[in-house]
Amino acid sequence: AGTKVGMITTLSGGGAGLGIDVRDGFMLAIKQSGRSDIEVVIEDDQRKPDIAVQLADKMVQSEKVDVLTGIIWSNLAMAVVPSVTAQGKIYLSPNAGPSPLAGAGCHPNYFNVAWQNDSLHNAGGAYAQSEGYKDVFIMAPNYPAGTDALNGFKALFEGDVASEVYTKLGQTDYASEIAQIRASGADAVYFFLPGGMGISFLKQYSGSGVDIPVIGPAFSFDQGILQAVGAAALGVRNTSQWNKDINTPTNKAFVGSFLAEYDRLPSLYASQGFDTANLLLSALETASVSDNIGFRSALKAANFTSVRGDFKFGSNNHPIHNVYIREVVREGDIFTNKIIGKVLSDHGDPYSKDCKM
Amino acid sequence: MSLLQLSDVSASYGASQALFGVDLDIAEGQVAALMGRNGMGKSSTVKCICRMLPSSGHIFFAGQDITNMPSHRAARLGIGLVPEGRRCFKDLSVYENLVAAQQAGLWNFAKIVDLFPRLGERESQLAASLSGGEQQMLAIGRALMTNPRLLILDEATEGLAPLIRQEIWSVISKLKYDIGLSILVIDKSLKELRSVCDKAVVIERGLTVWSGQMKDLNQDVAEKYLGV
Amino acid sequence: MTFVLLAEQILNGIQFGIMLFLMAAGLTLIFGVMGLINLAHGSLYMIGAFSAAAVAGMTGSFILALLAALTASAAAGALVELLVIRRLYNKDHLDQVLATFALILIFSEGTRWIFGSFPLFLDIPDPLSGPVTIPGGIQYPLYRLVLIGAGLFISIGLGFMITKTRIGIQIRAGENDREMIAALGINISGLYTLIFSLGAALAGLAGALVGAIQSVQVGMGEPVLILAFVVIVIGGIGSIKGALIGALLVGLTDTLGSIFLPELLKLVTDPSTATSIGSSLSSMAIYILMGAILIWRPTGLFGIKP
Amino acid sequence: MMREYYLNTIILGIFIIIPIWAFIMDEPFTITLMTRAAIFALAAVGLNIALGLGGLVSLGHATFFGIGGYSMGILAYHAQTFTPLMEWPILVSGSKLMPLIWINAVIMSAVAGLLIGILSLRTSGVYFIMITLAFGQMFFFFSISWSAYGGEDGLSIYIRNSFPGLNTLVPIHYYTLCITLLCAVLWINSRLIKSPFGIALNAARQVPARVETVGLNPVRLKLAAFIMSGTVTGLAGALFADLNRFVSPTMFSWQTSGEIMVFVIIGGVGRLFGPVVGALVFVALEHWLGGLSDFWHIYLGLLLLGIVLFGRGGLIGMICGEARLHE
Amino acid sequence: MNNIVLSTKGLTKHFGALSASKNITLDLRVGEIHAIIGPNGAGKSTFISQVCGSIKPDNGTVHFLGRDVTQETVRDRAQAGLARSFQISALAMEDSVLQNALLGALGASRNPWRFLSPALGNKMLVEQAKHALDRVGLSDHANKRASELSHGQRRQLEVGIALTLSPKAFVMDEPMAGLGFEGSMKMTSFLNRLRQEAPILLVEHDMEAVFALADRISVLVYGEVIATGTVEEIRADPYVRDAYLGEEL
Ligand SMILES: Nc1ncnc2c1ncn2[C@@H]1O[C@H](COP(=O)(O)OP(=O)(O)OP(=O)(O)O)[C@@H](O)[C@H]1O
Ligand SMILES: Nc1ncnc2c1ncn2[C@@H]1O[C@H](COP(=O)(O)OP(=O)(O)OP(=O)(O)O)[C@@H](O)[C@H]1O
């Protein structure tokens, strides 16, 4: 019998771009595999937790899928993952790695193919450290992922924190924070402001005349939104586990085929969707989904070539991979990223020690 | 030639029909009274004339068929309404109420203040806080400010002190004799109606049951249809 | 905290307030004066920003972009008024809520359908970019000063139009009794179409102006919408002066709250709890402000008392 | 025009027949969907008490929905982690027992309703809409940053809470619970409309000055309605959280308030079954339209627009005409 | 003096610079109709509102049934037996005529806090309401919506609601306004009988009715009582003729 995959992702409303990229990356890999025995059911969660839960129920109860994937946002993942894994389904996360699911709440049926939420922030701290910054202004929205981000940064940064600022979720005007940055005397700024918040901040920052260097995780500088930030982002350093210029045959093939298929450059999210599908395909080669134990160990072996290069799972089923630092550059008339160095090698996450499975 | 002519006008509020065939005719310069007991359809007739209530039948004003005209265009042809219950714009000042729909002509703000000095004293007060009678004056002033050819007064003396009421009646006569304005009046004071109006139309249950010269409105008719 | 920083933050608060006013200006007409609850106002704001971004992308001219924003949103406004809103004036607030909620869905997804799911680019024109130094030694982005100017200009213009001109009087009369003002010979439907599309144009203009320093994306209108309602209600519905003062109050509360609340709390608890509690309090601050003002003055600061 | 009474019977029939059919056909998800509709209906029936009867346009009913949800979330979370809810002055531990959770949700919502109501009822009209919205937003932002209970991530409760004698994990069992509660509340509501309180409240909505001159206190009447309304919506919140086995700040968001209000308006404000029809239709549309296209919100918007523009008094008004006077 | 039901002493009220009431002292005695007349804007409705409690006086007191009620609310006074009808109809327009009357009966029973029993099942309340409708001649319209009534019929319902309260005193603001010839006559004879039940403080511009009904008349001009007396005294008062009556009568 074939394999049925349920994908719950955000396809409408404000955050739709991310979900669409994950979906497209995922479907590209499925298509390239040429397998016709894999059926993917895709549903739109509208970025609402209750809808996501409802869709998960639908996938499990009436679609009777074997594997679930697709969720973009941590809070939606927290709503869906514990219950579907408890019901014996495999969940592969193409994005979002909230810390509870990596630590005490880990589950043998849950695999994260993207990153644990702290990863890129750890790398941010490490990079600031390696650049010799002494006093960094750090900023994130006031919600769990924001707190995680700043803690993640501080974990590998040994200098001083000039000021730790939590902004409102969805804030659009950063004049006051920029004034604080200017007055803080910091020698660098680290910020985590996903989506539109990051765009607003960067545009306003670049017009403010403050020229303290800025560092952030990949999310605010990804292919999808970089064009909207425009020149304001040029030169900004950001951390990422993937970039389109990673020089491996797999990655080159991926970038080329994605561009050919969808007529746009792949984003980080597309790469994660692609990896997720390839992980699944690799496990299907050696085991059947009906054999839960066997299939899980096939997944855990991660016997596929990730577009990001080396990839393996840690004890908590979260990635151990390299994290790079990228710089925003202009290529022709589009803005994109260029890797300028590796920050962390074979980096896992600190939560695996709390994971007992 | 008749200025306003209604023939066989009927109208309903949703499912309940209020008018069943009203006929009415006012010539240029005429003052007519529309009479009938409470709830017989006087105000509904007025609403039809002012196009606030959709109706069937025919309504002609100044030679034009206004039966299906939108309200504001009918008003622009020269129908000035003092509605039942005053309906002043409560959040507007007295002055603003008056100038809101002003049209050039004989009447202007100064003339209205001459007519009702009280309105001048309250010029910048909000209509909502005016006394009942003051609101009534305002509604009359507001209609005059549009300089109509036909003035419709629906219970315009309701709630006015006797002195002012007399004044309004004398204004009505003045409008009639000095400038030859056509007027349609609804009022409960038979005595004044008799002295000012040329003709009368009586409606009962939404039907015109009597119409003719005012002097012909005898005691029998009055008793039968009006209860006096 | 130094004096200059404090002064700068107060300036930021005022600036944010005026920006809020700019965003609320169109709504002041439609909601404040015409009395129509238009949830789709945020969509008109978004339409302005998107059309500006599209035209700026094609022509590179900011002026053309602004013109495009004005035209597109005014046209959208007029269309919406003629097709939908017109039938809602006589209905109660609830029907207006539902219909304009439906319009949000249509506009948001329609925009995404046309422009795709990714944010668009719209930037400050070169002559207006970069900071200037204002007296007191504060460096301030020139563009923001321009926004302040635009906001003040619009508030004065609107205030004049509503309180002093005949059109203003007629609109307010229509808000009290539409049927009656029509019976007095005013084409109130036509007038309302005009005013609605003027309100829409102002929203579009704000979207384009503000979009240059924020992100131009689907859904950008809704947070603004709520803030704009807050601003108008604090000031008192129908009062332009109220809206302006409400906007300043909200701007100042929001900006100063997010700075001082954490600082204040640091006096009593450890820094990281203080920052987190402080910033959650500060996100509630404007709602607490609104609640308090309405409890104190149930019709807002400058609203007409019932 | 169909008599409203018959229509209501048909709607109740739908709520009974479809789940039974789904149970027989082994379509558990259909039952889940119906459960969702029933819970939304309950929330909206709650709002309709304030909105339809009391004329209180509350754009903050998500407050109660969320309070109900967090009542469930917090109690169950403490039970699940074996930590006490509070230790002082008395030791209170969590619970996974639905009746207890419901009582807690109802009491908490009533308290919130009382406080919010007293303050909000000083205002009226649009100001009331906005002040209730403000309270909703306060709760929303508070819950987002309330890290003890998950903040924006919310709280996951891995196993649905229990009800004596039922296996709540079986969809049809849980559905039976929800639909029973819905019917009970509808019955109470139908009595309420015709009761002395209902008549006085109805008049207080239309002419408060008149109510006052006959010696009744319109504000107190409205406050009572607001509290009742809040408790029903709060109860629905607890059920909803249990349906999803999850609560998060979205339950407090203004969009949730808006949706609950949309249910009521789609069905028909002030109609006994208005909210029920509204919720059912909305859930059905959400489910079916979602499959049509990525841009299904456009269709949903057009449908809603059609309902407002062409149906006076919501769907029920469309089918049954203007509300009849209750004799 | 125990035949005084309602009295005011020195009632004063300012709206900004305007004195709407100046030192108004008057009373209402058992079995009488005390009419208050005066030019428009003289302050009659303002006075009535102070008597009923919806406007608080700046100065002065209101006594009802021997009790100082100046600080009491509209509701307290209504419960004590003071019934008011409005100058501009205040009815629950969406409800039936009967329900409107029922509201009054409910108010009289003082207990709206019954949630589950149908109001129309309460015989006593319904009887009370129907009786009141009967008396104002609206029983044929009991099942109509209030919004379907004509202006005049609404005025009748206003009075009907006041009746259901079985009050100790009536305060009526222009009950004749909007009634036709016939209606006015009926209302006049109705009020004439009503005074046996409870005295009436009557504000009215319809002089025919006032002269036919009033035992005493007070004339209010610019917020001040300039004269109080019997019908004959007031008709003869040259100043009142000047300020108010004009050449009528
Ligand atoms: N808005 C309305 N909805 C439904 N029926 C109405 C409405 N307005 C009036 N009616 C009905 O239409 C009939 C005629 O009413 P109309 O107001 O025209 O009477 P009228 O002659 O002006 O009476 P009055 O002298 O009391 O003002 C009445 O029976 C009334 O019940
Ligand atoms: N809230 C207010 N603010 C300012 N002025 C007011 C207010 N309420 C009433 N007035 C003024 O007080 C005066 C008295 O008003 P009131 O309504 O008592 O008059 P009235 O004697 O009942 O007149 P009418 O016979 O015309 O009904 C009026 O001139 C009115 O404009």
Ligand SMILES: [Mg+2]
């Ligand atoms: Mg009439």
Ligand SMILES: [Mg+2]
């Ligand atoms: Mg009066």
